[in-house]
Amino acid sequence: MDSNKGGLRWATAILILLLCAGLPEAQAALSKSSPTGEEVWRINCGATAADYADPAGNTWVKDEDFYSIYRWGYINGNTASTTSNITNTSTPEIYKSSRWGGTNLSYKVEVPNGTYRVRLMFAETYWNQAGKRVFNVALEGNTLWSFVDIWAWAGNAMNKAMDLTADVTVTDGVLDVTFPVVQMDNACISGIEVKVLTLADDAFLDFVQKKMFWFYWNEADVQTGLVKWGENNFAQGYGNTSSIATDGFALSIYTIAASRGWITRQQAYDRVMKMLNTFETVIQNVHGFWWHFVYTATGAREGTTEISTVDSALFIMGALQAGEFFRSDHPDVASKADLLYRRMEWSWFLNVNAGDPYLNRFVNMGWKPEYQPGSPHGYVIASGRPEGGYFVNDWWNRYSESVFVNFLALGSPTYSAGPAAWTDMGKPWVDDFGYHYVNEPPLFTHQFHHLYYDMRNRHDGKVDYVDNTRKATQVNRLTCENDSRYEPKRWGLSGSNGPTGYQAYGAGTGGFHDGTVDPAAPAATMNITPTESIQATRFMFFQYKHHIWGQYGFSDAFNVSADWKDWLFDGLSAGALVIGIENYRTGMVRNEFMKNPYLATAYAQAGIKTFGQSALYNASTGSDAPNAFDNNMTTRWGSAFADPQWLEVDYGAGRTFNKVTINWEAAYGKDYKIQASWDANTWWDVATVVNGNGATDILTFPMNTARYWRMYGTKRGTAWGYSIWEMKFENTVNLALNKPATSSSNENSGVTAPKAFDGSFTTRWASLWSDPQWVRVDLGSNQNVSRVILHWEYAYGKDYKIQTSTDNINWTDRFTAVNGDGGVDECPFTAVSARYIRMYGTARGTGFGYSLWEMQVQ
Numbered sequence: 067m068d069s070n071k072g073g074l075r076w077a078t079a080i081l082i083l084l085l086c087a088g089l090p091e092a093q094a095a096l097s098k099s100s101p102t103g104e105e106v107w108r109i110n111c112g113a114t115a116a117d118y119a120d121p122a123g124n125t126w127v128k129d130e131d132f133y134s135i136y137r138w139g140y141i142n143g144n145t146a147s148t149t150s151n152i153t154n155t156s157t158p159e160i161y162k163s164s165r166w167g168g169t170n171l172s173y174k175v176e177v178p179n180g181t182y183r184v185r186l187m188f189a190e191t192y193w194n195q196a197g198k199r200v201f202n203v204a205l206e207g208n209t210l211w212s213f214v215d216i217w218a219w220a221g222n223a224m225n226k227a228m229d230l231t232a233d234v235t236v237t238d239g240v241l242d243v244t245f246p247v248v249q250m251d252n253a254c255i256s257g258i259e260v261k262v263l264t265l266a267d268d269a270f271l272d273f274v275q276k277k278m279f280w281f282y283w284n285e286a287d288v289q290t291g292l293v294k295w296g297e298n299n300f301a302q303g304y305g306n307t308s309s310i311a312t313d314g315f316a317l318s319i320y321t322i323a324a325s326r327g328w329i330t331r332q333q334a335y336d337r338v339m340k341m342l343n344t345f346e347t348v349i350q351n352v353h354g355f356w357w358h359f360v361y362t363a364t365g366a367r368e369g370t371t372e373i374s375t376v377d378s379a380l381f382i383m384g385a386l387q388a389g390e391f392f393r394s395d396h397p398d399v400a401s402k403a404d405l406l407y408r409r410m411e412w413s414w415f416l417n418v419n420a421g422d423p424y425l426n427r428f429v430n431m432g433w434k435p436e437y438q439p440g441s442p443h444g445y446v447i448a449s450g451r452p453e454g455g456y457f458v459n460d461w462w463n464r465y466s467e468s469v470f471v472n473f474l475a476l477g478s479p480t481y482s483a484g485p486a487a488w489t490d491m492g493k494p495w496v497d498d499f500g501y502h503y504v505n506e507p508p509l510f511t512h513q514f515h516h517l518y519y520d521m522r523n524r525h526d527g528k529v530d531y532v533d534n535t536r537k538a539t540q541v542n543r544l545t546c547e548n549d550s551r552y553e554p555k556r557w558g559l560s561g562s563n564g565p566t567g568y569q570a571y572g573a574g575t576g577g578f579h580d581g582t583v584d585p586a587a588p589a590a591t592m593n594i595t596p597t598e599s600i601q602a603t604r605f606m607f608f609q610y611k612h613h614i615w616g617q618y619g620f621s622d623a624f625n626v627s628a629d630w631k632d633w634l635f636d637g638l639s640a641g642a643l644v645i646g647i648e649n650y651r652t653g654m655v656r657n658e659f660m661k662n663p664y665l666a667t668a669y670a671q672a673g674i675k676t677f678g679q680s681a682l683y684n685a686s687t688g689s690d691a692p693n694a695f696d697n698n699m700t701t702r703w704g705s706a707f708a709d710p711q712w713l714e715v716d717y718g719a720g721r722t723f724n725k726v727t728i729n730w731e732a733a734y735g736k737d738y739k740i741q742a743s744w745d746a747n748t749w750w751d752v753a754t755v756v757n758g759n760g761a762t763d764i765l766t767f768p769m770n771t772a773r774y775w776r777m778y779g780t781k782r783g784t785a786w787g788y789s790i791w792e793m794k795f796e797n798t799v800n801l802a803l804n805k806p807a808t809s810s811s812n813e814n815s816g817v818t819a820p821k822a823f824d825g826s827f828t829t830r831w832a833s834l835w836s837d838p839q840w841v842r843v844d845l846g847s848n849q850n851v852s853r854v855i856l857h858w859e860y861a862y863g864k865d866y867k868i869q870t871s872t873d874n875i876n877w878t879d880r881f882t883a884v885n886g887d888g889g890v891d892e893c894p895f896t897a898v899s900a901r902y903i904r905m906y907g908t909a910r911g912t913g914f915g916y917s918l919w920e921m922q923v924q
Contacts, residue, residue: 096626097125098609103699105608107175109138111187111255112163113146114650117612120157126257127612135300136617138175143167146221146254148191148225155227161189166254173243173258178273179235180265186230186243187257190216194224201253204244205234213249220482223553233263239273256523262608267600271647271715272326274589274603278619278640282316284339290348291340294362295473299616299635308362310349311377313341314384315641318517318655321391322648335396338388342402345381347685352433352453354410354481356381372432372445372458375415379471381519382761387659412475412483418457420447427486428461429475464492466506467651469515471530476886477668488672493529496575500747502684504529504535507572508644509560513590517645518659523718523887525682526673528694529717532594537746539591543598545573551581555605558587562623562639564629581627585610586639587618590646593653601921620736676888677718677863686711694790702731705779705787713790714776716746720892722771722853722924725796727755727764732788734760737781738788742772747907749778760784769799769924772890800825802843802923804902809833809841813915819843822918830859833915841916842904843923848872852897853924854881856905857888859917865909866916870900877904886911 082919083261083516090100100106101123110118110126118126132139143165152158161451165171184205193199198220203211210232220228234241284636285294295309295317318339324334347354355378358370376748386407389400393808415430431443438445445456464467468491475483493504506512512535515521521531546557559571560583571579588595588602607615614621614629620643622636649656659665683691685703691713693701705711726740740753753767759785775795779788802823809819811829817832819841833839854868868881880895903923 083556088225089183089269091841096610096613096629096631098123098223099125099612100609102793103605104129104610105604106261107138107177107611109173109175109258110160110163111140111173111257112147112165113814114145118159120160122156125612126160129163132174136176136449137611137615139173139407140165141170141172141174142190143171146191146584148432150191150225150728152189153223153226154220158227160187160257161227162191162256162480163838164189164191164254164256166248166252167245168248169245171245171253172254175241175243175258175260175261176239176273177241178200178270179237180269181233181240182241183263184232184234184241184243184582185257185259185261186255187252187259188220188228188230188254189215189226193217193251196222197250199251199254200249201245202247202249203253204246205232206236206242207244209246212247216254218352238591239276239320239904251379256546256899267604268651270604270607271348271600271651271723272605273323274619275644275647276326276328276350279319279328279643281618281637281640282319283323283329286316286337286341289366290344290362292344292360292362295359295724296622296634296636297618297639298633299618299621301634307359307368309359309377309381309638310345310356310374311358312637312641314381315638315645317341317381317384317388319641320642321388321658322644322655325652325654331395335392335399338392338399339396339402342385342399342406345385345406346402348443351363351409353414353704354378355415358432359785370434370436370438372434374432375429375462376431376467376471378410378469379474380514382474383659386662387655390661392659393661395662407474407478408480410478411481412478413481414451415457416483417459418447419450420459422772424490425461425463427484427490428463429471429483429487430457431460431462432458456497463490464506465494465504465762466511467514470519473515473519473668473672476666476671478872479664479667482671483665485671490849491646498541498574501537501541502746503541504684505536505538505541505574505576505632507559507577508570509542509558509572509584509587510590510639513642513646516594516656517590517642518545518656520656520666521674523677524646524669524674525680525718527675527680528681528689530718533746535591536594538596539588539598540747542573542587543602545577545579546583548578553626555602556583556922557602558583558585560584560587560639561621562587562636563632563634564623565625565628571801580625581631582623584623584639586622586643588634590639590642592646592650593656596650613731647782653705671810676887676889677716678858678887678891679901680889681718682716684714684716686713694793697792699729699791702789702791704731704733704789707782707785707787709782710778710780712747712778713775713786713788713793714746714774715793716774717890718773720771720773720894721795721797721890722769722855722892723775723777723795723797724769725764725766725798726777727762727792727794727796728777729758729762729791729793731790731791732760732784733786734758734783735777735779735781735788736783738777738779740765740767741778742770743774743776748772749776766798771894783798795924797922799924800922801845801851806844807831807842807847810839811915813917817917822921825920827857827919830917830919832859832917835910835913835915837910838908838909839916840904840906841918841921842902843921844874845901845903845923848899849903850897851900851903851923852895854903854905855891855920855922855924856893856918857890857920857922858888860888860912861914862886862919863905863907863909863916864907864913865910866907867906868893868895869906870898871902871904872900874902877906
């Protein structure tokens with residue numbers, strides 16, 4: 067699965083070539099639906115030869131049988147056309163063709179639930195008198211026009227355009243145009259235009275998800291439950307192999323479908339168990355891992371495909387998530403998933419001897435019984451195991467799909483890989499478009515771990531993986547938007563087909579791209595970049611649906627600049643879209659997966675911590691940034707010997723400061739700035755130093771709130787780099803300092819309420835070990851307050867409220883925290899006048915009470 071793993075991609079490439087064989091396609095230029103960006107469908111009824119671009123550049127799709135692709139089109143009827151001139155219109159070509167028929171003639175247009183302006187277009191090109199053609203027209207089953215006589219309604223004229231327009235609300239996902247009564251001759255229609263009036267993002271996303279779900283349901287083998295890895299999106303019957311990774315996504319997608327009522331919970335359970343049983347007893351496993359590709363009907367190995375650790379990992383994540391989803395009513399799913407996970411011998415893929423002891427700690431990517439040299443990653447390493455065979459010449463030793471592979475290997479209750487597989491994993495930092503992040507160019511390498519693992523507000527001391535994916539996604543978007551082969555909102559560089567075959571397309575440093583985008587790629591990051599991802603998904607659907615939207619939704623890829631579109635529906639990239647959208651809408655897949663008890667073991671071994679436990683430190687160069695924040699004047703951060711350089715702290719959420727203290731080592735900054743940012747890309751200056759002389763700099767500035775804070779050096783004071791013993795940001799404003807305080811309880815006489823308001827971070831208040839508890843400060847008189855800052859000791863409040871009062875009797879909630887994680891909590895609210903301020907805790911985060919080092923009021 068890794069973008070650089072050519073040895074693991076060859077099977078996919080061969081399957082694609084086989085499916086493409088004998089399917090030459092004359093590609094039309096990839097026109098946009100609307101050059102002005104309208105969200106609209108336009109159908110040229112009766113025109114079956116080709117799509118038509120009107121004088122304004124709008125695309126009118128040719129007439130198609132609705133049941134041929136299940137997206138839009140006619141049911142029954144015949145076609146007619148004329149060469150006569152059509153009057154009363156700027157688009158006469160639309161009216162020159164028509165579809166005619168009796169009451170069995172209809173049109174269906176699949177649309178998201180919403181409100182639309184529907185324009186029906188007619189011209190009488192056969193009769194030249196009134197009463198010869200008369201019929202009724204209904205939208206969504208409601209007759210809106212009766213006794214329609216095109217000739218008469220057009221002003222007693224033949225070959226004259228006449229339109230009927232109505233606003234319609236669709237609630238069943240399909241706009242129906244019908245002709246329930248035909249009084250004379252036949253009904254006929256020349257064009258249909260459907261414009262969006264009101265379409266909520268959630269309704270659009272539901273439409274996309276549900277459409278793409280049907281692939282995983284319809285293309286599963288009835289006996290084994292195995293799902294095809296892909297299908298022709300515009301035809302039927304191609305391919306008979308399954309990818310075990312796609313099968314894993316299918317398991318999660320069935321739980322989505324059940325939760326949304328597209329299928330029953332029982333139907334989902336039956337399908338899940340069928341597939342799990344196949345993986346347990348039918349598909350051959352090697353030390354608990356499975357062949358990458360198998361035949362859907364038998365589960366037998368396809369060709370010489372490999373035993374794949376990454377694809378087995380993708381499958382087992384889906385199995386474990388389905389197990390948690392069904393645990394309450396069908397615990398056998400969880401038991402079966404647990405059995406399959408427990409028998410995966412991750413340790414069998416460790417210590418693969420390639421002459422480099424460093425690699426022994428990492429999981430190898432795959433194994434085959436056959437010797438298969440290849441470039442760059444052949445199966446050439448003799449296993450030395452009783453089974454014989456050969457390992458591939460590559461490992462999960464650097465940031466990519468390694469994130470979820472290594473989490474699973476660490477969390478295994480039976481064959482854990484050990485923490486070195488995570489802590490020693492390479493992380494290639496790069497700088498693109500002003501973002502400093504760990505990169506692997508294809509977008510999917512940043513996405514798949516977030517489909518299942520909840521890494522929000524967490525980091526491993528080196529990387530915030532959610533924020534890293536946000537940055538990588540923005541770089542992906544900006545790469546496209548700054549290249550003339552793309553356009554704004556048409557982005558998504560990921561592993562996909564292209565005009566010359568499969569490519570690991572990617573953005574940023576080291577990325578390759580040629581104008582091809584995967585329309586599913588932006589949606590898989592929707593829970594991290596919702597605004598940009600929704601905009602891109604809507605844009606590519608509405609502007610290019612006539613090229614890339616087929617019977618199962620989005621096709622794999624398209625390239626406007628090369629006039630190329632793929633006919634393939636790829637189950638892997640599409641599955642990431644369906645799951646990614648669900649995690650944005652409800653978080654269900656991620657939340658259910660995280661209930662699995664083994665995940666805590668993986669996080670512990672990887673050193674995953676919350677921002678409440680520790681901020682995250684980074685720098686332009688070097689890995690010793692944390693040394694400048696460890697309260698130790700014998701350790702330091704040092705940069706490269708060049709300008710500019712920076713030292714950054716990420717607090718995970720907004721923090722408010724008005725002071726910074728920098729203790730310079732001999733290599734000091736002569737000119738530098740203190741900067742703040744919300745996204746680590748757009749920075750503003752809060753303080754500037756010119757001609758500094760090192761030693762200790764204490765800078766004060768107006769209060770600013772930001773997530774990221776940094777020292778940005780522009781001129782060194784010595785020939786060396788920048789070197790800092792300690793850098794400390796502070797907020798010195800505190801209306802509650804040394805003011806009278808009381809509490810609901812004290813754990814003992816040494817941890818009383820006043821200790822939380824004495825300005826010292828070595829004393830604290832602590833409550834009894836029960837809920838609820840509170841601590842209150844009396845400001846002495848009414849003061850304007852708008853923020854409370856809580857500095858928690860280990861025993862923090864998980865759920866609590868900040869309340870204010872003017873009389874110490876009547877309290878008003880100003881801020882509510884749910885699922886807090888300790889550390890430092892900033893609690894902003896609309897400014898109010900109050901004398902009494904209290905923290906009212908309702909749920910503790912530990913088995914102890916509530917404990918605060920300090921509670922500041924501003």
